[in-house]
Amino acid sequence: MTKGAIVCIDDEKSVLLCLRDQLSRILESGYTIELAESGEEALSLFAELNEEGIEVHLLICDQIMPGMSGVDVLMEIQQQYPHTLKILLTGLANFNDVIKALNYANLYRYIHKPWDEVDLGLTIREALRSYDQSKQLAAQNRQLQQMNLDLQREIADRRCAETRLAHDALHDALTQLPNRVLLTERIQQAIQASHQDPTYQFAVLFIDLDRFKVVNDGLGHLVGDKLLKAIAQRLQHCLRANDLIARFGGDEFSILLDNIQNQAEALQVAQRLLTALESPFHLGEHTLFASASIGIAVGSSDHENAADLLRDADLAMYSAKGRGRGCYALFSQELHLQSVKLLQIESDLHRALERQEFILYYQPIVSLETSTLIGFEALVRWQHATRGFIAPGDFIPIAEETGFIIPLGMWVLQKACLQLRAWNLAFPQQTALTMSVNLASKQLQDPRFIEQLDRVLAETGLDGSVLKLELTESMLLDNIESVLQTLASIKSRNIQLSIDDFGTGYSSLSYLPRFPINTLKIDRSFVDRMTVDAENLEIVRAIATLAHSIGIDVVAEGIETVQQLELLQTLHCEFGQGYLFSKPLDPHIAEQYIGKARKLNVSRKEMFNL
């Protein structure tokens, strides 16, 4: 393979031949020597060689020629083939030509005619070495440039990845809003600022969407996600540039209101956010409505860390939810104390069973037609070691939330069944007394419930037919298929089922015939108002009519006056329960009640005076 070419140009053939002779002696093998008699010929020679991929390392060119002069040729070659080294052969040492060639054609050397062969040899050798070196240098240079480019690209890629990672670590993937980490950091900075400048004020808002689960469950997560994004955008539009809104996951958002004038400003923003959510969201084929509950905690220099403020705002949010949906609440010390109390109750609850602090009270249920006692409802009470008596309304919801209702509910069931069995043995009568026991949703959903129910019946020797389990409307509609199965198992043990507080839950009555219900218990609130407003009377009438039409009987709860009783009788309510007959009684007094009721063979009037 050829290393490359040397091109000689001279209009005198003899010079060319002489050059070729000498060059072939001087050159290492591998070079081709090309001859041209004019500049024009040389240019086409260059083009041919170039086409064949042969590089011309060196050009030796005569200065004075017809046609293109040597300097012109060199300049042209410099233009087209800048790497070729150029030597000018001059007869007369024309200084101007040499300078021109140096300036415009990057002339390497010039050689006088006639030349000394040794001089020529040294010059050519040196020129070729220099050509090789500059070629190598150029290659290295290119390599370096490439490496540099690669490096820069890699640095840019890494920077990009780092920025993305840093962004991802601080933002929520769905809404692209900042996440909890970033917000917490910013709240911490705000706390610091308020320590330094007591006039600086800020607030933290905690937002929880109301009933968002319904959208997710009903329309699927895709629609749920779209709604979340749309809500995030709307909320963000209500804020100023220096406020920060973050998504806390699920349907929770939190906002830092930076540098506010006063507490009222935070409340105004909360109201603005609620108003912004009022208009419907149009998501493709769906038109959805959203509302939220907002808790507000105003920051102060007393605060030390962001977590405390978020906790306070969260607590206030729960309080807002408790007030009904779509409203806001401000954190207060009172709220804090309340939550501490709840926590205390929660931890005490677990010990209360072992310490035997629970007691069952029994409220008589009577037949409104014959005024006879037909049974009791078991109602649990907590005799707390230090707090004294605690009403079920104050601990049942906590027990339900924590799951403690499962062991507690079993205890109630066991105790009530045992008690009824004892009373039915002690007071044999034509129709045995019944015992109504309240069930919580978690109990009904507990897969071990039926097994435990069987164990209680077996251990207490009670016949299932005298036991009535009270459920609420919402329990029936949560997870319908599995509830239907559990209810069927309960019914197959001859146990009766009542719906408690009827009318306060889902007011759709159409679902009722699907469930194997024996009794509706009309909620106390209707009975309470039926004598004062006609609407409530009509509701009670409608419930009674509906129940009777599908073969279900009715218990009116909370009967306190004779007037109520008489109205209920005209509506053919079968049974009643309330202070008019008796408050819930401790077991001892309940037993006396049964005794007296039996002995007197009660008339209604006598019954009230027991």
Ligand code: C2E
């Ligand atoms: P509930 O099942 O609707 O029980 C009736 C409640 O109304 C009882 O309140 C009873 O004392 C009260 N009451 C009865 N008659 C009258 C009346 O004429 N006037 C007024 N003002 N009130 C009357 P209590 O015992 O405080 O129970 C409240 C709720 O706690 C119960 O409502 C029930 O939902 C729940 N609960 C009670 N014991 C248990 C239990 O063992 N397990 C479960 N899961 N819940 C229970």
Ligand code: MG
């Ligand atoms: Mg009840």
Ligand code: MG
């Ligand atoms: Mg009730």
